[in-house]
Amino acid sequence: MELDDIYKIYMYDLYRYLFSLSKNHHTAEDLVQETFYRAYLNLPEQNITNIKAWLFKVAYHTFIDDTRKNKKQVPKEEIEQLKEKEYSAWTPEEQVLQNEEFQQLIEMIHQLRPKHQHAVILCDLHELTYEEAAQIMELNINSFKSNLYRGRQTLMNKLNKRRVQDE
Amino acid sequence: MSDDQNYWKIIDRSKKQFDQNTNIDSNKILKKSRHKALTTNILISLAILLMIVPTLTLLTYFYYGTGDGNGRANKQIEVASNVIELTEPNMYVKRMELEEQIDFFSMDLNFDVYKRIGKEEYRVGEYDINYMLDQPDFPDRNLWLDRPHQEIPQKDEASYIIHPLVSVPYEYDREWDIVESIPDGTVVEAYLSFTDSMDPDDVKDINPGLDPDIEFLWLAVDTGIEKKVVDDQGLPVTPIGYPIYKDPPNWTPFDNREDNEVAFTNTLNDLEHYESQATKIARAKTLALDERTDYIQENGVKIYGAVVTGPAPEIRKLKNNDHVRSLKVGEVKLWNWH
Amino acid sequence: MELALKIKSKFSGIPGLVSLISAILSLAYFNIEYLTKMNTSFSPFIFFIMVSVFSGIVGLFSKQSRLYASWGLGIGIFLAIHTVLMIFFTLGINYKP
Numbered sequence: 001m002e003l004d005d006i007y008k009i010y011m012y013d014l015y016r017y018l019f020s021l022s023k024n025h026h027t028a029e030d031l032v033q034e035t036f037y038r039a040y041l042n043l044p045e046q047n048i049t050n051i052k053a054w055l056f057k058v059a060y061h062t063f064i065d066d067t068r069k070n071k072k073q074v075p076k077e078e079i080e081q082l083k084e085k086e087y088s089a090w091t092p093e094e095q096v097l098q099n100e101e102f103q104q105l106i107e108m109i110h111q112l113r114p115k116h117q118h119a120v121i122l123c124d125l126h127e128l129t130y131e132e133a134a135q136i137m138e139l140n141i142n143s144f145k146s147n148l149y150r151g152r153q154t155l156m157n158k159l160n161k162r163r164v165q166d167e
Numbered sequence: 168m169s170d171d172q173n174y175w176k177i178i179d180r181s182k183k184q185f186d187q188n189t190n191i192d193s194n195k196i197l198k199k200s201r202h203k204a205l206t207t208n209i210l211i212s213l214a215i216l217l218m219i220v221p222t223l224t225l226l227t228y229f230y231y232g233t234g235d236g237n238g239r240a241n242k243q244i245e246v247a248s249n250v251i252e253l254t255e256p257n258m259y260v261k262r263m264e265l266e267e268q269i270d271f272f273s274m275d276l277n278f279d280v281y282k283r284i285g286k287e288e289y290r291v292g293e294y295d296i297n298y299m300l301d302q303p304d305f306p307d308r309n310l311w312l313d314r315p316h317q318e319i320p321q322k323d324e325a326s327y328i329i330h331p332l333v334s335v336p337y338e339y340d341r342e343w344d345i346v347e348s349i350p351d352g353t354v355v356e357a358y359l360s361f362t363d364s365m366d367p368d369d370v371k372d373i374n375p376g377l378d379p380d381i382e383f384l385w386l387a388v389d390t391g392i393e394k395k396v397v398d399d400q401g402l403p404v405t406p407i408g409y410p411i412y413k414d415p416p417n418w419t420p421f422d423n424r425e426d427n428e429v430a431f432t433n434t435l436n437d438l439e440h441y442e443s444q445a446t447k448i449a450r451a452k453t454l455a456l457d458e459r460t461d462y463i464q465e466n467g468v469k470i471y472g473a474v475v476t477g478p479a480p481e482i483r484k485l486k487n488n489d490h491v492r493s494l495k496v497g498e499v500k501l502w503n504w505h
Numbered sequence: 506m507e508l509a510l511k512i513k514s515k516f517s518g519i520p521g522l523v524s525l526i527s528a529i530l531s532l533a534y535f536n537i538e539y540l541t542k543m544n545t546s547f548s549p550f551i552f553f554i555m556v557s558v559f560s561g562i563v564g565l566f567s568k569q570s571r572l573y574a575s576w577g578l579g580i581g582i583f584l585a586i587h588t589v590l591m592i593f594f595t596l597g598i599n600y601k602p
Contacts, residue, residue, distance in 0.1 A: 040204030
């Protein structure tokens with residue numbers, strides 16, 4: 001299979017992953033492109049056995065670099081303003097039309113502690129194995145697992161609470 | 168429905184929903200990324216390729232510009248110029264006119280050599296020496312002389328200045344015939360061999376009261392191996408000595424600021440460190456500098472011959488001089504003895 | 506605001522690119538000089554070296570093309586040091602008062 005075909009298979013996963021991290025469509029799209037740019041640049045240098053895990057790792061670093069640069073460049077209030085504006089720009093209808101449920105899920109996940117968030121996003125939302133996810137987060141497998149279980153547990157409780165409310 | 172099942176169900180459902188609503192052009196994104204990566208690769212490869220030449224050039228200049236006290240290039244220029252002054256009687260380099268061309272880890276020296284004949288100096292040839300790092304190739308020598316020395320000295324041929332302990336070949340008598348036949352209106356460069364080795368200060372005494380009216384240009388120093396004619400390995404040796412300048416060229420060690428014999432000893436000792444380079448540039452196959460410096464250290468500087476210049480009639484008078492054992496005529500030029 | 510940010514991000518790659526391109530141009534010039542053995546005069550390209558250094562610094566702080574900016578800046582600094590050393594060495598080798 002051509003490399004590009006493999007890349008295409010994971011395109012949606014990566015987009016969803018980057019959206020989960022950034023909560024922003026534009027950022028996610030830019031970062032997907034940046035991720036594949038980096039993937040093309042670095043590919044000849046390494047012997048990759050697990051393309052999916054590797055792509056996620058590249059995507060995560062892309063996201064980290066981007067947030068770091070944005071923090072440096074744009075004052076915090078500006079980011080907050082921007083975020084507010086972005087949300088207000090989304091009419092409720094649009095929200096429904098788009099992906100309300102995922103959006104809510106992400107909002108909920110983002111209420112978790114950062115390490116729990118990431119573990120849940122990698123493992124439960126994108127089906128990476130414990131080893132792969134632990135590697136991306138640069139944790140040893142045991143502390144990764146504990147992060148994941150705790151995150152998952154909190155998320156489940158939140159979901160249940162909501163379900164009870166809804167009912 | 169258990170919590171667990173519900174959890175997975177929600178995740179699965181929201182994911183599907185999200186993917187359905189996601190509308191990204193994967194071909195476009197890949198194409199754009201690939202293009203950008205290609206551009207980056209090309210630009211950076213280009214930059215790396217273009218850095219090769221400046222880096223090599225800088226390394227080369229760093230090599231030639233450092234080390235050996237004043238930089239390796241300057242040292243080799245000094246060695247080449249000193250070797251010519253010491254091993255080519257009455258021949259010198261004007262370092263102001265010397266040109267160097269540095270290429271990748273190699274250097275090309277170009278210079279003219281001069282002789283003084285009578286009262287004037289004449290450009291008598293050019294040298295071209297190619298160096299690989301600090302090792303020279305045999306020089307490309309181009310001399311315009313009427314009576315050149317052998318390109319490569321031979322064992323069985325007598326030197327132009329003969330040590331007192333070595334017999335003078337009979338054909339040297341003919342040299343006096345030449346002196347007799349040279350017209351009066353000319354100036355002559357002549358190689359004298361003395362009957363005895365003497366101190367440098369005594370050389371002038373062989374010419375009492377400036378009669379004949381001649382000038383000393385170069386003095387041949389007895390370094391112990393001239394009497395053996397060959398060195399340890401049986402290679403023929405050529406005279407070694409030092410010049411006396413009235414008007415020294417720039418940067419010569421023999422600039423009359425100190426005694427020329429001291430300058431000679433120092434220069435010879437210094438050349439010993441660069442003997443392989445010096446031997447390449449000299450006409451002789453061997454300079455035997457080790458043996459020579461040891462001998463000079465023990466016995467001091469003794470002169471056994473000289474290069475002189477003067478009008479033909481004055482040179483003729485040397486035949487009757489007690490100190491002069493033999494003579495060989497060098498270059499002859501029109502009258503300039505003003 | 507969003508548009509402004511988008512425009513900003515679209516053009517923030519420019520300093521890096523300018524830096525790398527001017528660095529490559531300076532390098533090309535040095536290659537021509539050294540390979541053709543023309544009389545090396547550094548002055549016309551000091552400008553380009555300075556461009557690559559300064560836009561490299563600007564580019565390092567921008568959002569995109571930090572890779573280009575760091576390469577451009579690196580080459581710019583390399584060439585600046587190179588030029589100084591070369592002048593120093595050429596003056597020192599076979600100097601004539």
